[in-house]
Amino acid sequence: MTEYKLLELPYEYDALTPHISEQVMKWHHDVHNQGYVDGANNAEEKLRRQRENNDFSSTGSILNSFTHNFCGNFLHQIFWNNMSPEGGGEPEGELMQKIEKDFGSYGNWKKEFKAAASSASGWALLVYIPRENELHNVAVDQHDEGAVWGAHPVLAVDVWEHSYYHDYGPDRGDFVDNIFELINWSDVQNRYNEVSGTFS
């Protein structure tokens, strides 16, 4: 049985100020992300007990909890690493060429991604779909509603209220603009390289 662990942030809690406050990073990582780790472990344990007891009466709700918490932890791990105190700017090289090919231009991609971030009740994602050899934006509610099968997130922006409300109030657009000052494009490029190699 897999045991999920809370991964360390790749920087200090206050490293992303003034765009994201130390307080928000502490709550977001130590409370919310930890909650998804605990939730995924709890679900695994309950599934194990059900198998042991040959009692599958609660399987549906446990699996729903597993998906919610596993996906929450998975996306937060990408989100933390997609940001850096030295972030910002624009993608380069192969990733930029692929964005321009699949979206027409970087500007088009950015406008569409920001629209996804504005409408989603969860996450805005840039994903790579190997079977189509295509980058695509996705708007996800919660951590999984609206997910695309077979797609790999390379950029994840958390637009749950716990991500920005303490710092920005209801102005989610200002928060998303500030996230663009933090995007670690070399991490996004590495993720794209990793999954685009699976295209055949």
Ligand SMILES: [Fe+2]
């Ligand atoms: Fe979050």
